[in-house]
Amino acid sequence: MELTKTLDVPRQFVFEKIVDSGLYDIQQNTGKRPKISSLKGFEYKKKFGSKQNQAGKIRIDDVIEPSVYAFTTTTVRNTFTTRWELHKIDDKTTDVVISETIESKGFFQNLNDSMMQIGLGWIKKRQMRAILDGILKAYNGQ
Structure with missing residues (x-):
């Protein structure tokens, strides 16, 4: 999945929000709040799901201020790799490119995930657009 959207928000502001x-x-999952400079390679465990009965590991893959934030989420079933790239258009405008890949573990999981991506891919994009709209509203003081 890939989503590109242009925001009338400075790149540094978008980066800081992400x-x-x-x-x-x-902090919610570890009680720690590392410095941005030490984020690359940082790993922590997180519980997912409405009942918090699923768990996974998140590893910060790349942090390049103010243009890249990337992380990998690994569960027993899948590995999700998410990358945010922020491209400066001018001092007040940023192109945001969000990409996410899914690697499934096992044939049946891969088949199931492929079918789910077809049916639910638009929901994921809608969630990402809502995050970007929230950043825009925060910048505009709403």
């Missing part, structure tokens, strides 16, 4: 969200998640 990283703040990651740091908040780390």
Whole structure:
């Protein structure tokens, strides 16, 4: 899945919002709040699902201020690799490119995930657009 959207928001602001969200998640799951400079390679465990009965490991793959934030989420069934790239258009405009790949473990899981991506891929994109709209609203003070 890939989503590209242009925001009338400076690149640094978008980057800070994305990283703040990651740091908040780390703090909620570990009690620690690492510095941005030490995020690359940082790993932590997280519980997922409405009943928190699923768990996984998140590893921060890349942090390049103010243009890249990438992480990998690994569960018993899948590995999700997510990458945010922020491309400066001018001082007030940023192209945001969000890409996510899924690697499934096992033939049947792969088949199931392929079918689910066809049916639910638009939901994931809608969630990503909502995050970007939230960043835009935060920048505009709404």
